[in-house]
C-alpha cells in the first residue's frame with residue numbers, strides 16, 4: 113500500500129516531548145497524551161507493526177546554557193534536539209519504516225524533515241499549518257524557532273554556526289502549504305521571492321479541499337512518484353476543532369478537511385514520514401484537551417490508512 117515502506121508495514125512512533133521552540137509550557141506533554149490516548153493500539157488495530165520504546169529524553173541537552181543568538185531563543189537547545197531527531201527519523205526511514213513524530217513544537221520539523229531527506233533525497237514536503245513557519249533570523253519578530261524551521265531547511269537567511277548541521281536539502285519547488293492564514297510580513301516576502309506554492313484558507317474556500325489537495329500534489333509531485341513527508345501542525349485546524357494549541361488562529365480547516373488531507377495523502381501510496389505537532393494539553397479545560405488529543409490521534413490514523421468504510 114505504500115511504495116517506499118518495507119513489509120511488514122512498520123510505524124515508528126517518535127515521541128518528542130519538546131517545547132524549546134516556543135515560550136508556552138505544556139506542548140512537551142502533547143506526545144505523552146497521544147500515547148496515553150492509545151495511538152499505539154489504534155495503529156496496531158489498523159494492521160501496522162508499531163515500534164514505540166518510550167518518548168525521547170532530551171535531558172542531556174536541557175542542561176546547556178543557552179543565551180539568545182540575535183533574536184533566536186534557545187538556539188543551542190533547539191539545534192541539539194532537532195539534530196538528534198533527524199538521526200532517529202532518518203534511521204527509521206532508511207530501514208523502510210514510517211516515522212510518526214509526535215510533538216512537541218514545530219521546530220522539531222527541522223529534524224524530522226532533515227532525517228527524511230537524508231533517507232529519501234527526492235522527497236517532497238506537504239506542510240499543513242495556519243502559519244508558514246518560514247521566518248529567518250532576520251525576519252522573526254518573536255524569536256521563537258518554531259516559526260522558522262522551513263527557512264533553515266531551505267537554506268534562507270544568513271547562516272548560523274550553531275545550526276550548521278542542517279543541510280539546505282529542501283528545494284522551494286518541493287514544498288507546498290495548505291491551511292495558511294496568519295503569515296508575517298517578512299514571511300509573505302519570502303514566499304513570493306522564492307515562488308513557494310501555498311494554498312491558504314482562501315483557496316480552500318474557493319476550490320474545496322479535494323481540488324486543493326490535488327493541486328498541491330500536482331505542484332510537488334506531478335508524476336505521483338516521489339516520497340511525501342507530511343508535516344501537520346494541529347493549529348491548521350480551526351480552534352473550534354483543536355482548541356488546545358499554543359498559537360490558535362480562527363478560520364481554520366474543519367474536522368473533515370483536516371482528515372481529508374491525511375486520507376488523500378495516504379491514498380497516493382507515497383507517504384514516508386508524518387509529523388503531528390503543537391498539541392498542547394495544558395492550554396485549555398479538560399474537555400478541550402481531550403478533544404484536541406483525540407483529533408490528533410485520528411489525523412494520524414487517517415494518514416496511516418484508516419478509511420470511513
Ligand SMILES: NC(=[NH2+])NCCC[C@H](N)C(=O)O
Nearest residue numbers: 218243247254256258259359
Ligand atoms: N509552529 C507554529 N505554531 N508557529 C507559529 C509561528 C508564529 C509567528 N509567525 C512566529 O514566527 O513567531
Ligand SMILES: [Mn+2]
Nearest residue numbers: 242243345347
Ligand atoms: Mn502553526
Ligand SMILES: [Mn+2]
Nearest residue numbers: 218241245345
Ligand atoms: Mn507550525
